[in-house]
Amino acid sequence: MGMPEVVESMHPRIAWGITGAGHFLEPCLNILLELDQVDIFISNAAKEVLANYGLLKRLEQSGRHLFWDTGFSSRPVTKLYRGYYQAAVIAPVTSNTIAKMVNGISDNLVTNLFAHAGKCQIPTLILPCDIKPEMNSLTPLGESVQVHVRKVDLDNIDCLASWTGVEVARDPEDLKLQLRTFSHDRKYEL
Ligand SMILES: Cc1cc2nc3c(=O)[nH]c(=O)nc-3n(C[C@H](O)[C@H](O)[C@H](O)COP(=O)(O)O)c2cc1C
Numbered sequence: 001m002g003m004p005e006v007v008e009s010m011h012p013r014i015a016w017g018i019t020g021a022g023h024f025l026e027p028c029l030n031i032l033l034e035l036d037q038v039d040i041f042i043s044n045a046a047k048e049v050l051a052n053y054g055l056l057k058r059l060e061q062s063g064r065h066l067f068w069d070t071g072f073s074s075r076p077v078t079k080l081y082r083g084y085y086q087a088a089v090i091a092p093v094t095s096n097t098i099a100k101m102v103n104g105i106s107d108n109l110v111t112n113l114f115a116h117a118g119k120c121q122i123p124t125l126i127l128p129c130d131i132k133p134e135m136n137s138l139t140p141l142g143e144s145v146q147v148h149v150r151k152v153d154l155d156n157i158d159c160l161a162s163w164t165g166v167e168v169a170r171d172p173e174d175l176k177l178q179l180r181t182f183s184h185d186r187k188y189e190l
Contacts, residue, residue: 012086012182013037015079015117017110020045022053023129023137023147024092027172029055031179032064032089039065039085041076043110045094052140067109074112080120087182088117091127091175095153098128102156118165125178127169128157 016038018028032038040059042050047068050056059066067076079085090097090110097110106115117124129137130153136144161168167182169175 013039013084014182015039015041015085015088015113017041017043017088017090017113018046018050019043019090019092019094019097019110020049021092021094021129022049022140023135024127024172025049025053026055028091028127028175029059031172031176032091033058033062035179039067039076039079041067041109041113042069043097043108044069045096046110054140069109074106074109076109077112077116080113080116080122085117085122088113088122088124089126089175089179089182090114090124091169091172093126093128095128095130095150095156098126098130098153098156098160101126102159118163121165123165123167123182125167125169125175125182126160127172127175128153128160130154131157131170 014035014037016032018040020043032040047056050059090113100111101114106112114124130149133149133154135147135149137147139145157168160166167178169178
């Protein structure tokens with residue numbers, strides 16, 4: 001497969017992946033639903049976790065193009081090769097998907113989005129949820145629980161941050177800031 005053609009558009013179209021992380025989920029949804037030119041790629045766990053947090057209907061009623069993980073070969077991802085997307089954002093990212101990303105595993109819709117964005121040299125921005133050693137997270141029932149993030153998860157994120165073409169956001173505010181740069185400066189850096 002060759003390099004993607006650049007699609008001329010006023011705003012870059014973003015392929016946005018969501019994984020099954022409750023942490024940062026609602027702020028990520030708020031950010032992505034502010035964007036017009038965005039298609040959404042949803043892992044099977046993300047579908048369940050969105051439902052757990054009462055957010056699935058909001059996504060379904062958003063009018064955005066939603067890709068569910070229904071097949072084995074992740075066909076929607078082939079759109080990357082046709083120059084349809086100028087950027088990929090995956091947020092929030094579970095520690096599971098982070099581990100797959102760093103090891104080059106592409107066995108579902110979102111890990112395929114990440115792998116093939118890399119193969120198409122499409123800039124990719126990720127927001128991992130396990131980003132610092134200690135944090136509090138809200139359960140679907142609204143209880144705050146403490147999370148002691150493992151070293152392996154922090155090491156995986158550090159490794160991904162050193163990859164060319166991959167940017168790591170530290171929190172939803174940082175994601176928002178980095179998205180602005182993405183939308184303006186890096187539009188045609190393929
Ligand atoms: C309510 C709920 C919230 C979850 N939140 C997180 C989370 O914040 N971070 C995480 O790494 N996994 C979380 N998980 C576990 C993931 O959903 C699970 O590891 C899943 O296999 C990830 O699949 P994916 O990476 O393909 O989306 C959560 C699970 C549930 C049921």
